[in-house]
Amino acid sequence: xxxxxxxxxxxxxxxxxxxxxxxxxxxxxxxxxxxxxxxxxxxxxxxxxxxxxxxxxxxxxxxxxxxxxxxxxxxxxxxxxxxxxxxxxxxxxxxxxxxxxxxxxxxxxxxxx
Amino acid sequence: xxxxxxxxxxxxxxxxxxxxxxxxxxxxxxxxxxxxxxxxxxxxxxxxxxxxxxxxxxxxxxxxxxxxxxxxxxxxxxxxxxxxxxxxxxxxxxxxxxxxxxxxxxxxx
Numbered sequence: 760x761x762x763x764x765x766x767x768x769x770x771x772x773x774x775x776x777x778x779x780x781x782x783x784x785x786x787x788x789x790x791x792x793x794x795x796x797x798x799x800x801x802x803x804x805x806x807x808x809x810x811x812x813x814x815x816x817x818x819x820x821x822x823x824x825x826x827x828x829x830x831x832x833x834x835x836x837x838x839x840x841x842x843x844x845x846x847x848x849x850x851x852x853x854x855x856x857x858x859x860x861x862x863x864x865x866x867x868x869x870x871x872x
Numbered sequence: 873x874x875x876x877x878x879x880x881x882x883x884x885x886x887x888x889x890x891x892x893x894x895x896x897x898x899x900x901x902x903x904x905x906x907x908x909x910x911x912x913x914x915x916x917x918x919x920x921x922x923x924x925x926x927x928x929x930x931x932x933x934x935x936x937x938x939x940x941x942x943x944x945x946x947x948x949x950x951x952x953x954x955x956x957x958x959x960x961x962x963x964x965x966x967x968x969x970x971x972x973x974x975x976x977x978x979x980x981x
Contacts, residue, residue: 763915792969794971799973800973801957801959801971801972801973801974802916802959802971803971804968804969804970804971807968807969815968817968817969818968818970847913849915849916851915860906860918860921861908861916861918861969862918863914863915863916863917864915865914865915866913866914866915868913
């Protein structure tokens, strides 16, 4: 089944404790992206990747890192999480760029205490 | 990349047609208009995309006037399960995406 998977789905952590949220897609898509969603703000793009080893900042990249060493995986790294990074995170992929349909993962709900 | 403006919320009743308008005054020549639907605690799902005039699929219709400064998503005969947030996006074919706050549609029985 074609899908985007994220792990973990739910995470509670404490300020400053490094964490990684994994994202994987099995559709051989070039484009992948991370978003965060907060009440009243819709989805805001954090980082995106056009292909392996090619990444760029979205609108809210501060406090996040990403890597794209393989086509199928696009992990989101929070080196030193803070409470303002408490949010719902979505990973997405699409065949080439954002003009194509983006397929979203199920979301990761993160609480930073 | 086009910045879009939509109503924050709309209410409707089952069986009615719902039209959600999106304003994108600075849309570029190459921009397509794409609409997504999102249910609570789920990722957005593609509904429809168009460049100009009218596009229809099994879920919705999309109307884009000649000046392309706005677009209207039309949902025929909505049901309770159409209660969701609807986002319009202007896509340049580039890689940056701006979703905005979306329109929260609430369908009542």
